[in-house]
Amino acid sequence: MKLSWRELGRVLLILVCVTSTFACAKKNIPSQPGFGPGGGGESGSGMGSRGGPGGLDEARWRELGINSEPEKREFLQKAEKFENTDVYFDYDSYVLSEPAKKILDDKIQFLKRYPAVKVSIEGHCDERGTNEYNLALGERRANSALQYLANSGVNQQKLGVVSYGEERPIASGHDEASMAKNRRDHFTLNY
Amino acid sequence: MLSRKLYLVNCLGFVLLLLLFPCLCGIVHAQRVVIDITKPSFERIPIAVPDFKYLTPDQTQLAREMGEALASDLDYSGIFRPLDPRGFLEDPQSMGVTDRDIKFPDWRKLGAEFLVRCAYTIQGSSLKLEARLFDVVGTRMVLGKVYEVEARNWRAVVHRFADEILMALTGDRGVFDTKIAFVQVQGKIKEIYVSDFDGSNPVAVTRDQGLNLSPAWSSDGAQLAYVSFKEGNAKIYVANVTDGSQRLLCGYPGINIAPAWKPGSRELAVTLSKGGNPDIYLVSSTGEVIQRLVQSWAINVSPSWSPEGRRLAYVSNETGNPQIYILDLSTGQKRRISFSGSYSTSPSWSPKGDWIAYNAVVGGHHNIMMVRPDGGDVRQMTHGEGDNESPTWSPDGRMIAFSSTRQGGSPAIWVLLTNGTGTRRLTHLGGGQELPDWSPRLSGR
Numbered sequence: 233m234k235l236s237w238r239e240l241g242r243v244l245l246i247l248v249c250v251t252s253t254f255a256c257a258k259k260n261i262p263s264q265p266g267f268g269p270g271g272g273g274e275s276g277s278g279m280g281s282r283g284g285p286g287g288l289d290e291a292r293w294r295e296l297g298i299n300s301e302p303e304k305r306e307f308l309q310k311a312e313k314f315e316n317t318d319v320y321f322d323y324d325s326y327v328l329s330e331p332a333k334k335i336l337d338d339k340i341q342f343l344k345r346y347p348a349v350k351v352s353i354e355g356h357c358d359e360r361g362t363n364e365y366n367l368a369l370g371e372r373r374a375n376s377a378l379q380y381l382a383n384s385g386v387n388q389q390k391l392g393v394v395s396y397g398e399e400r401p402i403a404s405g406h407d408e409a410s411m412a413k414n415r416r417d418h419f420t421l422n423y
Numbered sequence: 424m425l426s427r428k429l430y431l432v433n434c435l436g437f438v439l440l441l442l443l444f445p446c447l448c449g450i451v452h453a454q455r456v457v458i459d460i461t462k463p464s465f466e467r468i469p470i471a472v473p474d475f476k477y478l479t480p481d482q483t484q485l486a487r488e489m490g491e492a493l494a495s496d497l498d499y500s501g502i503f504r505p506l507d508p509r510g511f512l513e514d515p516q517s518m519g520v521t522d523r524d525i526k527f528p529d530w531r532k533l534g535a536e537f538l539v540r541c542a543y544t545i546q547g548s549s550l551k552l553e554a555r556l557f558d559v560v561g562t563r564m565v566l567g568k569v570y571e572v573e574a575r576n577w578r579a580v581v582h583r584f585a586d587e588i589l590m591a592l593t594g595d596r597g598v599f600d601t602k603i604a605f606v607q608v609q610g611k612i613k614e615i616y617v618s619d620f621d622g623s624n625p626v627a628v629t630r631d632q633g634l635n636l637s638p639a640w641s642s643d644g645a646q647l648a649y650v651s652f653k654e655g656n657a658k659i660y661v662a663n664v665t666d667g668s669q670r671l672l673c674g675y676p677g678i679n680i681a682p683a684w685k686p687g688s689r690e691l692a693v694t695l696s697k698g699g700n701p702d703i704y705l706v707s708s709t710g711e712v713i714q715r716l717v718q719s720w721a722i723n724v725s726p727s728w729s730p731e732g733r734r735l736a737y738v739s740n741e742t743g744n745p746q747i748y749i750l751d752l753s754t755g756q757k758r759r760i761s762f763s764g765s766y767s768t769s770p771s772w773s774p775k776g777d778w779i780a781y782n783a784v785v786g787g788h789h790n791i792m793m794v795r796p797d798g799g800d801v802r803q804m805t806h807g808e809g810d811n812e813s814p815t816w817s818p819d820g821r822m823i824a825f826s827s828t829r830q831g832g833s834p835a836i837w838v839l840l841t842n843g844t845g846t847r848r849l850t851h852l853g854g855g856q857e858l859p860d861w862s863p864r865l866s867g868r
Binding site: 324361406 | 657677681701724
């Protein structure tokens with residue numbers, strides 16, 4: 233790169249100006265930036281992205297195969313449980329444990345009853361290890377769940393995968409109990 | 424003006440003219456006192472750097488600031504030990520600047536082996552600096568330079584002269600024109616930043632308040648590849664360092680991570696999982712796949728090129744946990760080289776090709792390690808002071824920057840000399856700093 237000092241100075245000056253603007257702007261950041269495909273909400277935030285029971289119009293309810301108020305309530309209740317139940321993994325592992333499979337069996341029941349619902353499976357890791365390896369490990373964890381669901385007859389077209397590696401811990405502690413909570417698949421529904 | 428400059432050249436003999444303003448043109452000084460800094464017995468060379476001398480009564484505070492900045496550079500190099508100016512016998516504003524005026528016996532008594540003597544004038548916005556390096560023991564001038572530059576760029580000139588001092592005494596330039604890219608962590612936000620080699624002047628490259636990771640300099644220092652989640656999944660983007668423009672490089676289905684530019688090329692090694700498994704691919708400057716370099720059932724991430732671009736160090740967990748492997752691209756042979764820990768990641772091939780730095784879990788903590796490319800001569804560079812990760816080499820191969828949690832829970836960027844000394848903290852920002860990547864030399868010549 234061939235740059236005169238004058239040019240370099242000018243570029244730096246611009247960058248400095250931009251940085252100071254940024255420093256001010258930083259104060260107004262939202263505490264829960266949205267990530268993930270299909271408008272999937274923040275990890276662990278449950279159904280926050282759709283704003284509650286009033287969010288769907290009648291046409292969409294019919295597409296989901298839901299026609300009465302009690303059916304709507306039942307669906308929303310089950311959907312909330314679906315999203316609030318994570319699957320956990322051992323350290324540096326993406327093998328599904330027996331308890332993990334039990335949780336996924338419940339999710340399969342739900343997805344077979346409501347086949348129009350889409351699922352985003354988020355793979356997460358604890359803070360140990362490196363960011364890049366953990367992004368790959370998180371994807372493996374999400375794919376383990378995806379494979380299990382697909383093998384049980386869930387339409388793979390309705391399933392998506394995203395890995396956050398160690399970047400989105402749900403528990404902030406550095407002890408084993410916190411890290412165990414962070415080694416997880418989290419599920420968000422899109423309906 | 425020109426005749427005055429010519430006069431100066433004739434008069435000082437050794438002094439060569441380097442005009443940094445308006446354009447860059449320089450002549451390299453030939454006479455060297457090359458000091459072997461690779462010997463294990465090497466001790467830092469005591470050097471005296473008095474305040475610079477102001478020849479005009481403008482911006483007199485620069486006299487001390489420039490002296491301190493130069494002493495700080497020389498200390499950072501790990502080669503010199505700047506002496507405390509409080510012990511100096513002469514007033515820096517009255518003492519002379521040429522070899523005839525230097526009282527060499529006085530400086531020798533203070534223990535100095537070398538002396539830097541600089542004087543400057545300011546005219547309008549223009550700074551003119553005469554800079555000399557003296558061999559106190561040999562009582563002669565080793566190096567003389569004149570710089571003319573815009574006064575606000577004084578720090579760049581000081582870095583430049585520090586580089587020249589290293590060049591003259593060791594035969595190898597310093598790293599004072601380089602930068603370090605890193606990830607700035609603020610709560611859930613991770614942005615790419617770039618600072619000077621010593622952690623000063625941090626500037627944001629990304630400003631989307633999202634999740635940005637793994638900055639990687641191109642070998643000409645003009646571009647930074649990085650990973651961002653701004654479009655949902657992890658994708659690789661490229662930022663142009665000079666104009667700030669950004670473009671998508673790899674947005675294949677699955678993860679697109681771990682960019683590493685092939686030396687002297689516009690191609691990159693990256694990890695993509697588009698084929699179902701996280702494998703390492705070679706992609707073009709526009710992100711098209713050229714070939715798959717590493718393929719297995721295992722996780723394959725974090726490629727780092729050998730300087731000649733014929734071998735690749737990377738991380739694979741094919742034995743059950745992550746370890747460092749080397750792929751010879753001409754033969755296709757793979758070989759594991761890390762055996763000292765249960766979890767070894769983040770390989771970084773040294774610019775001279777003689778070492779691979781990585782981090783491994785030893786004694787319950789991540790520590791920085793060095794190993795020869797054949798797997799021999801393993802050295803542990805940190806010893807359980809917090810977690811130490813993501814090593815990256817200075818372009819002269821004498822230093823390793825890394826992230827460390829040794830002072831509190833949040834990581835900061837630190838640097839150490841490969842002889843195990845000179846450990847110092849570079850970043851003092853709020854939040855945390857991680858995933859450093861050291862730039863190549865940026866002022867090219």
